[in-house]
Amino acid sequence: MWPTLNRLREPMTLAGVFTLAAVSLGLRFLPPEVLPAAAAALVAYALGFLLFALAPDTWERQRRIALVAMAGLALLLAWLTPRVGTAQVLLVVWVACAVNVLSPRGVIGAALVLNVAFYTLMVHHGFGAPLTMTLINIGFQALAGLCVHYARRSEESRDQLALVNADLLATRALLADSARDAERLRVARxxxxxxxxxxxxxxxxxxxxxxxxxxxxxxxxxxxxxxxxxxxxxxxxxxxxxxDSRGLDLQTAIRALAAPLPRPTLDLRIAEDIRITDPAVAESLLRIVQECLTNAARHANAETLMVSLSREDADMRLCIEDDGKLRGGLREGNGLSGIRERVAALGGDLRLGNSPTGGLRLDVRLPA
Structure with missing residues (x-):
């Protein structure tokens, strides 16, 4: 429920809701015989917009269906209300939504098709200067699409910068621990x-x-x-x-990696008898957890990532699993291949599988 409320409070969603509310005021100028159908079409468009805006990212198919329905309803309103201008505003809202799920070429192609259909409807209804009106609409649509596109680029850049900063903080923590251990060893000698x-x-x-x-x-x-x-x-x-060093502070470094991510939440458990003094081993474990955090957020839509590091016999065992659900099953891409290479370089063993919820589960065993 809370993620849905957070999406409702986003500026783009609020702008769309207020725009639809303002558009509804124009329906009072419609003839009585057209008003019920136009009102029903506008309500259906508003429901499609809310579904598109509030649905989680994993509902990709449902969001695309809502987008297609919104395009059809906008053209229906252009047929019913050619003089009021409702359809023009709805097409601007549609382009702003389409930028979030379609490629730039897809948005341009779909917008051209819709505007050709809109132009045809204006010609059919005998609207004066239909080409000029269509070109003006295209200008507003381009402005809305570019605003949303660059807003998304800005958010992605901000998130990427936060991740890079977290990576630097985690690495600095390991380097500081390593430097302290080296200094203690020098003083001892x-x-x-x-x-x-x-x-x-x-x-x-x-x-x-x-x-x-x-x-x-x-x-x-x-x-x-x-x-x-x-x-x-x-x-x-x-x-x-x-x-007698206590080893590198791996727990602080891992928590620094997870700090900027809104989800998944990190559930970290490191056994007290685990002592890692080799910076190369600590860095490999850090990168493995980092890749799992990224996969859980991007591909599994997970809320929690569970990480446990314990000792079993003469080995260390790292277990990582999330409570999400992988889309399309488990496929080993560059990230998982990198994890496998890191584990092999340390002389360990990696096993991949699915968590009880359908997410990713890693079981790594390394020489202690």
């Missing part, structure tokens, strides 16, 4: 190689000093030996803690 080596040498010298009868009875020597031993143990513990 420095402590072990420099401070540990010198403390070991000092401890040996203190032991040799304590073996001398002159200094053996001195408390200062004994305390120095004890402190050097404790300090060496402390440095070893610090070095071990620095080497």
């Amino acid at each position: 420095e402590l072990h190689d420099v401070a540990g080596h010198k403390l070991t040498a000092m401890k040996l010298n203190l032991r040799a000093l304590a073996s001398d009868p002159v200094f053996a009875v001195r408390d200062e020597v004994r305390i120095a030996q004890q402190l050097s031993t404790e300090l060496l143990d402390d440095i070893r513990n610090v070095v071990q803690a620095l080497r």
Whole structure:
């Protein structure tokens, strides 16, 4: 229900509704014998427009049928009301709708056919200057079509920019984690190689000093030996803690990828015992999830994408599935081929299938 209300609030939909409401006011100038048929045709056109505007993108066939019906109803009103000008406005609305589902060539071809039919009707009714009226209509239709076309291009560019920005943020998160791990490893090596080596040498010298009868009875020597031993143990513990990295923060990177997408919602579950320290493995997992997010949004119309990463025996298991429904069945295109190549490069195994709802399911196993 909420997606439908959101579509109703879109500027283009609101403009169409207000235009149809304004057009209905012109029906009061019609003769009584024509008014019922014209009113019924306009109501049917309005219903077709609402179906077209509010239906989900997966209803492609229904939206095309509504578009054909709207074209026929506009020409019917041109036949019934040649003097009022209702059909001209409805054809402008029709072109604005057609831009959303037809190719530019398809829109131009269909608009030319409709305008030729409109011109023929004007000639039949003896309307003065039918060619001039038709050319004026074509100008308004072109303006409406171009406005909608560039508005859609702008939205697509904005969405693409948001995805690229999310990709950069996710990659930056992985690089930052990788840089921190590298710095921890460098500090651990420095402590072990420099401070540990010198403390070991000092401890040996203190032991040799304590073996001398002159200094053996001195408390200062004994305390120095004890402190050097404790300090060496402390440095070893610090070095071990620095080497025990928790791995790259894959969860934050994946959530950054999904953040700009209005749907699907990401249901992410990463087991606590999963630790990924190799940036190449983390980046491959990130790209696999990214491709699944894109497929779920574009091809399956999914509301939720479930991602789980767990450990099974000596392997890592990545399970991804959405609650959408693939149109035309499962076909392995460039995106899925890229996933298969990434998995093969890591020495893993990929299995594809359908989720319980008919969406896509991936089961990836990688060496831990």
